[in-house]
Amino acid sequence: MSLVRKGWPLHRRISRDLEDRIRAGELRPGQRIxxxxxxxxxxxxxxxxxxxxxxxxxxxxxxxRRKRAGxxxxxxxxxxxxxxxxxxxxxxTARGDRYRFELLNAxxxxxxxxxxxxxxxxxxxxxxxxxxxxxxxxxxxxxxPDAQTADFTVQSPGHWLLQAVPWTRVEHKISAVAASPEVxxxxxxxxxxxxxxxxxxxxxxxxxxxxxRQIFDGTTYRLTASFGK
Amino acid sequence: MSLVRKGWPLHRRISRDLEDRIRAGELRPGQRIxxxxxxxxxxxxxxxxxxxxxxxxxxxxxxxRRKRAGxxxxxxxxxxxxxxxxxxxxxxTARGDRYRFELLNAxxxxxxxxxxxxxxxxxxxxxxxxxxxxxxxxxxxxxxPDAQTADFTVQSPGHWLLQAVPWTRVEHKISAVAASPEVxxxxxxxxxxxxxxxxxxxxxxxxxxxxxRQIFDGTTYRLTASFGK
DNA sequence: CCAGACGTAATGTCTATACATTATCTATTA
DNA sequence: TAATAGATAATGTATAGACATTACGTCTGG
Numbered sequence: 001m002s003l004v005r006k007g008w009p010l011h012r013r014i015s016r017d018l019e020d021r022i023r024a025g026e027l028r029p030g031q032r033i034x035x036x037x038x039x040x041x042x043x044x045x046x047x048x049x050x051x052x053x054x055x056x057x058x059x060x061x062x063x064x065r066r067k068r069a070g071x072x073x074x075x076x077x078x079x080x081x082x083x084x085x086x087x088x089x090x091x092x093t094a095r096g097d098r099y100r101f102e103l104l105n106a107x108x109x110x111x112x113x114x115x116x117x118x119x120x121x122x123x124x125x126x127x128x129x130x131x132x133x134x135x136x137x138x139x140x141x142x143x144x145p146d147a148q149t150a151d152f153t154v155q156s157p158g159h160w161l162l163q164a165v166p167w168t169r170v171e172h173k174i175s176a177v178a179a180s181p182e183v184x185x186x187x188x189x190x191x192x193x194x195x196x197x198x199x200x201x202x203x204x205x206x207x208x209x210x211x212x213r214q215i216f217d218g219t220t221y222r223l224t225a226s227f228g229k
Numbered sequence: 230m231s232l233v234r235k236g237w238p239l240h241r242r243i244s245r246d247l248e249d250r251i252r253a254g255e256l257r258p259g260q261r262i263x264x265x266x267x268x269x270x271x272x273x274x275x276x277x278x279x280x281x282x283x284x285x286x287x288x289x290x291x292x293x294r295r296k297r298a299g300x301x302x303x304x305x306x307x308x309x310x311x312x313x314x315x316x317x318x319x320x321x322t323a324r325g326d327r328y329r330f331e332l333l334n335a336x337x338x339x340x341x342x343x344x345x346x347x348x349x350x351x352x353x354x355x356x357x358x359x360x361x362x363x364x365x366x367x368x369x370x371x372x373x374p375d376a377q378t379a380d381f382t383v384q385s386p387g388h389w390l391l392q393a394v395p396w397t398r399v400e401h402k403i404s405a406v407a408a409s410p411e412v413x414x415x416x417x418x419x420x421x422x423x424x425x426x427x428x429x430x431x432x433x434x435x436x437x438x439x440x441x442r443q444i445f446d447g448t449t450y451r452l453t454a455s456f457g458k
Numbered sequence: 459c460c461a462g463a464c465g466t467a468a469t470g471t472c473t474a475t476a477c478a479t480t481a482t483c484t485a486t487t488a
Numbered sequence: 489t490a491a492t493a494g495a496t497a498a499t500g501t502a503t504a505g506a507c508a509t510t511a512c513g514t515c516t517g518g
Contacts, residue, residue, distance in 0.1 A: 009500075010502075049503080067509065081312055174453075175425060192407070192421055193407065196403070266497095
């Protein structure tokens with residue numbers, strides 16, 4: 001079992017051992033890995049223990065299993081690192097900076113894209129009084145009527161919504177645009193500077209709760225994602 | 230157990246049921262959920278079955294568990310959608326387009342950032358003869374000596390590496406910059422246009438395998454990430 | 459040569475039980 | 489009151505066995 005972590009539970013050591021062998025290339029994509037019965041013997045344990053180890057590898061996307069056929073190493077995927085798209089308020093306060101949201105504008109409007117009356121907000125996120133992001137948000141009032149009476153100078157709309165409405169689905173789109181005149185002013189950057197745009201749409205069941213577009217200074221703000229040990 | 234999927238295994242129905250109750254706000258963040266013993270009685274099953282259901286919720290980040298204390302609903306996290314950062318070659322061919330990588334430059338150099346001799350490449354990814362991305366890549370020759378003899382006009386370096394070297398860790402940084410003169414020419418975009426930048430660094434164990442910087446036209450290319458059912 | 463039937467090898471699920479581990483709570487003691 | 493020690497309730501891990509499910513291979517019969 002190579003040089004595997006002592007103190008770890010057996011099922012964890014088994015999954016880690018197999019993971020290492022896959023990552024080292026000893027077990028190659030498409031190749032069949034030993035059947036549960038053989039692994040029982042190899043590690044001298046019950047089938048449930050082996051099964052738990054293999055279930056973990058399925059969850060991590062490292063193997064796939066087919067009844068009667070066996071378990072097979074999957075192709076490595078570059079396409080599933082975990083992306084951290086933070087709640088800006090949480091991110092700023094987490095690193096000990098003073099956070100502030102400046103509400104610029106709030107109107108109830110009709111929106112073609114979203115159902116029913118919509119609360120349209122614009123504002124700026126500040127960290128230590130430095131503008132971090134410009135935000136344009138729409139909140140579906142039929143789903144979140146309370147939004148109309150909430151005070152977004154105390155809490156950012158995003159943070160408030162997170163507590164107020166449990167979502168069931170989120171979708172993000174990340175792109176880049178040149179700063180519009182308004183964004184230049186709000187973020188204090190040069191005309192036409194490259195900005196990172198995060199668009200987020202949040203659903204509860206089948207109705208859109210909120211759609212938001214956050215614009216960051218592309219050179220100072222970066223999203224990070226990592227995958228692996 | 231509300232209106233839960235028939236045909237699903239019991240442990241899956243239990244976890245889904247609890248997930249629904251959390252998402253619906255019936256079980257709120259910080260709140261304690263019933264202990265395994267009670268859930269056994271509620272669902273009329275063995276503790277291992279309940280345990281499997283709860284383990285899944287831990288994996289999904291919906292609850293956390295503490296011995297002696299119980300299981301608690303975690304704060305909803307916006308920060309872990311799965312980001313699809315594709316192998317460009319795979320992405321292009323997957324949607325049926327003709328893919329081509331044009332190698333512009335290849336030199337063996339020394340690099341302060343990476344250990345040992347490094348193969349430095351620049352090139353352009355094309356989809357249907359339209360430039361999609363400009364790429365600057367460095368490959369650590371001490372880790373991947375074969376890279377020096379590989380033909381990157383047949384396969385993109387990224388795709389080739391994926392097959393040649395199993396990685397153990399990947400890190401991505403996503404930002405935005407204004408197009409440099411060279412990028413303008415290569416991608417056929419206007420001077421100073423906003424570009425989306427994906428920087429990826431790949432490790433095998435403790436050594437960097439490759440570091441790459443891919444630059445996309447920010448207005449036509451977007452990364453997407455989603456989370457939820 | 460092909461279509462269909464079928465045995466069977468593998469995974470999938472579930473149970474009942476046992477003991478380990480650990481943080482919380484309580485009771486005791488200084 | 490405060491520190492310490494111990495009891496205990498919850499999760500964590502593991503076992504052995506049972507039956508369900510599925511699709512791979514093979515063996516038919518046409």
